[in-house]
């Protein structure tokens with residue numbers, strides 16, 4: 269069989285990793301693919317740096333547009349990132365009948381409907397294993413290994429940068445900005461790191477997983493997104509004292525009313541395996557009705573772990589190239605021409621999400637405060653699961669005068685309730701004169 273010819277667009281962190289792993293493991297990869305895989309041309313705005321990485325045997329150009337239309341290229345690997353030129357290049361490659369491999373979750377979470385429809389029309393593959401949880405083969409697991417299941421929920425630590433920040437802050441007491449800088453130097457962070465710390469990157473990934481798991485369209489605009497920038501150290505400590513770890517979690521859950529799609533800091537029981545996932549590592553838990561709970565763990569970011577997924581997609585394509593498109597695994601796991609009997613379930617607004625909560629209120633240390641707060645919760649039908657009272661040790665955002673009175677931290681874990689109901693109760697508690705400063709609220713998932 270002839271070698272498959274690749275156009276590699278963007279040779280930064282992931283592109284360089286892909287080039288190096290392909291070179292290092294060339295023979296083995298070719299034997300598995302059943303044919304040779306040649307990087308025929310590399311396009312990067314920084315052609316000089318690209319040349320240093322690939323040497324003299326590979327053609328280097330600076331104009332990526334010149335690659336996507338070339339008839340001698342079979343597959344385009346898009347590793348530039350972003351929504352702009354990346355979208356244009358991917359659509360142009362599809363239009364000229366080329367298969368595409370991309371690690372670009374932002375692009376697919378926002379423009380996936382358009383891109384996957386264009387690929388289906390042309391009978392080409394758009395493969396994106398590297399886009400979700402880097403080297404962990406979670407797309408393959410969900411689309412193929414778990415195909416028999418009605419998936420109940422998917423929950424994951426799917427942003428390496430934020431997990432790295434939370435781990436370093438907790439273990440070494442390091443400052444947020446210093447750890448973020450380290451994550452950027454290690455090549456984990458997005459070009460715009462607010463995508464990481466504000467939860468946007470994790471939301472891109474859980475959006476893709478929700479589409480694969482539940483057969484719903486890719487709907488990033490419906491995802492609830494909350495990052496880690498408002499997390500305080502005392503809450504990380506109190507959570508530990510209650511037997512929980514705080515992680516930035518992406519959650520996609522099937523309910524009778526619709527699909528929950530959300531990213532936020534979350535208390536997870538410390539006894540769950542996923543609670544021990546530290547540093548830039550990722551983990552995804554999938555619960556299926558037949559298989560039960562399954563866990564996937566590995567490096568979710570970085571040059572070679574991500575390259576591992578890019579090359580796995582390449583090999584899939586090399587094995588399938590020339591075959592009838594009906595042999596392809598559908599991009600989002602469900603065949604385009606097999607419509608469901610009912611319309612796909614809606615993504616629920618956040619106030620209709622049902623979960624449990626951690627709340628911390630800094631209160632005046634006086635009789636009756638706890639009883640007032642718990643009775644406001646009880647009035648709303650919210651039952652308390654656990655309580656903790658701790659001497660306040662870090663004065664935060666109180667008005668003058670409040671800081672001088674005796675105060676204490678009240679920490680309450682609730683049982684499950686509707687978010688809208690919880691918000692209304694929280695508003696009433698916040699207005700109590702004995703509550704000093706803003707109440708902290710963090711969602712909690714048992715993941716059982």
Ligand SMILES: NC(=O)c1ccc[n+]([C@@H]2O[C@H](COP(=O)([O-])OP(=O)(O)OC[C@H]3O[C@@H](n4cnc5c(N)ncnc54)[C@H](O)[C@@H]3O)[C@@H](O)[C@H]2O)c1
Pocket residue numbers: 277278279280281282283311312313314330331332347348349350353371372373374398399402455456457458459568569570571574
């Ligand atoms: N870094 C990771 O750990 C990781 C993991 C999974 C997915 N991703 C995704 O992979 C993609 C690439 O990420 P990265 O970390 O390698 O980024 P990077 O910034 O290191 O690399 C991007 C490369 O693209 C080049 N480039 C930019 N604009 C270009 C253009 N118009 N034409 C040609 N080249 C251009 C840049 O010069 C650079 O070399 C992104 O979509 C990212 O979200 C990254």
Ligand SMILES: N[C@@H](CCO)C(=O)O
Pocket residue numbers: 399401402426427428429430456457458464469568569570
């Ligand atoms: N910025 C991403 C890269 C991997 O998708 C992360 O930190 O997880």
Ligand code: NA
Pocket residue numbers: 397398399400401402403404405406407577
């Ligand atoms: Na992956």
